[in-house]
Amino acid sequence: MPRTVVSRAIDAAPEMVFSTVSDISNYSEAVPHLVRVEFLTDQRVGVGARFRETRVMRSREATTEIEVTEFVANERVRMVSDEGGTIWDTVFTVTPLGDGGGTRLDMVMDARPYRILSRLMAPLIKGVVAKAIAVDMDAVKAYCEGGGASVSQSS
Numbered sequence: 001m002p003r004t005v006v007s008r009a010i011d012a013a014p015e016m017v018f019s020t021v022s023d024i025s026n027y028s029e030a031v032p033h034l035v036r037v038e039f040l041t042d043q044r045v046g047v048g049a050r051f052r053e054t055r056v057m058r059s060r061e062a063t064t065e066i067e068v069t070e071f072v073a074n075e076r077v078r079m080v081s082d083e084g085g086t087i088w089d090t091v092f093t094v095t096p097l098g099d100g101g102g103t104r105l106d107m108v109m110d111a112r113p114y115r116i117l118s119r120l121m122a123p124l125i126k127g128v129v130a131k132a133i134a135v136d137m138d139a140v141k142a143y144c145e146g147g148g149a150s151v152s153q154s155s
Helices: 014-022 024-030 116-145
Strands: 004-010 034-039 050-057 060-072 076-083 086-096 103-113
Touching (some): 004 116, 014 103, 014 116, 024 050, 024 116
Antiparallel strands (some): 004 103, 060 076
16 A cells, blocks of 8 residues: 555644644544553553554444654654554654744555555555544644643653
8 A cells, every 4th residue: 555645734833733643642632533542561652652542443443553663752753553464654743834833744654564465455445544544633633723732741
């Protein structure tokens, strides 16, 4: 499956946007269809943090185990999961939008199927995945613009 890229301009400070996407506790507050988070490590933010997220997709719950593999405070965070015969490698990048304030949030997801069935299904699910990502990004935007995230946990 090719790379999926989604960007949003957000009227909120970069630190708030970063805290929202890099801390699953904040992210799960921002994204309403994320219904449960289970931490698998004592570390909850930063490289090495691992957790299971459960979200509702098409009226069904889907659980994915995710690990934070890269973390540059207030700049970017990479999360990787191995689910359904595919490696899902997602990078959120936060960029200040100059003197006017605000933030550009970019999300790049590379999906690398390694099983035959996953390779066959990839073209069929690309659109569904892209729509789900756009919904998540819109939810993050609304949450941050509403003043939602606590900055202290991931800065």
